[in-house]
Amino acid sequence: MNKLILISLLIVVQACAQRTYLGELEDLGKFPSKLKEVSGLQVTEDGKIWVIEDSGNKDQIYRVNNDGKILESLKVDHAKNKDWEDLTMDDDGNLYIGDFGNNGNGREDLVIYKVSNDEMDKKKPNADKIEFNYPQQKDFPPQKDSLYFDTEGFFHLNDHLYIFTKNRTRPYSGNTLIYRVPDKEGEYEAEFLGSLFLCADQDHCSVTSADISPNGNTIALLSYGFVFLLTDFSVPDLTKASIKIIDLKTDTQVESICFANNNTLLIADEENRFGGRKLYELKLD
Structure with a gap:
């Protein structure tokens, strides 16, 4: 068993092909039981924290405090939570809800809901609809080696929403x-805009959330257990x-990430069998 564990670790290290740093999560608080499946969060310029839940949950956004306690909830009109997976916000305070979860890669009704600052x-x-499709997807669902079209992460930058798909390919491409x-x-x-190789470990390298720092210098991509920090990029080519x-x-099951500051x-x-249903803080160097 020890030999098998060593081989697995070597595969992960070689697949990532670069140094991995250790992060220290600070536990801020625990969400109430009604927020078992927080899939996206966003911090406003004045420090308000908004969260959403994914498929099977209400068409609502929730404002929570730093301890994870619910302060208010808003029912989003003209929006349906088919699979809400991430939140982002622009510089004018407009909130965007990514209803693009697509586990089986079979959806043809992908949408991002825009809730204007005046509505908050x-x-x-009320929410406006930004409907879209992926031009590379021809089949619904595609073959197993082309399962690229589930999505759980995006952010706003310069009048556009940048979307990062969640890789479910078999064999896994990274x-x-x-x-x-x-x-x-x-x-x-x-x-x-292209593809970005993160690493070849299926359990740690599929994007579950994304955000960009307020100064626009750093992109954070969350996966199960890892954060990938992207710097020294040009827009729109991030590859x-x-x-x-x-x-x-x-x-x-870490599912949500956002910058509180730079x-x-x-x-x-x-929440899973290892615990969770919590809000954490991660300080960057």
């Missing part, structure tokens, strides 16, 4: 596909970015 004070804020769509209501064919890997030292990340996990 209402109990039932790539995330990068797309972008305009941040305005409408129907779009997503613009393909030549430098990548730093941080091992979070956790076996919980040097601090907030991370949330869903």
Whole structure:
């Protein structure tokens, strides 16, 4: 057994092909039982924390405090939670909900809901639809070696929403596909920007959330147990970015990430047999 463990570790190290740093998660608090499946979170400019849950849960956004306690909930009008997977916000305070979860790669109704800043004070804020498709996907679902079109991470930058797909290929390729769509209501064919190799470990290298720092210098991609920090990139081509890997030292199902400021990340996990349902802070060097 020890020999098998050693071989597995060597495979992971070789697949990542670069140094992995250890991160120290600080436990901020635990979400209430009604928030068992937090799939996205976002911090506003004035420090408010908003979270969502994924498929099978309500069409609501929740404002929580630093301890994970619910302060308010808003029912999003003209929006349906088919599989909400991430949150992001633009500089004007407009909130975007990524309803693009697609485990089986069979969906043809991918949408991002835009809740304008003016609506955020209402109990039932109205949402506009940004509908889109991936031009590379021809079959629903595609063959196992082409299962690239599940999505759980995106962020806003310069009037566009940058989307990172979650790799479910068999055999596993380690790539995330990068797309972008305009941040305005409408129907779009997503613009393909290229693919990014993260690492070849299926259990740790599929993107579950994404965000960009307020100064625009760092992109954080979350996976199960790892954070990939992208720097030295140019827009819109992100494929030549430098990548730093941080091992979070956790076996919980980490699903959400956002920047609280340029040097601090907030991370949330869903509840599984290892624990979770918590809000964490990760300080960056």
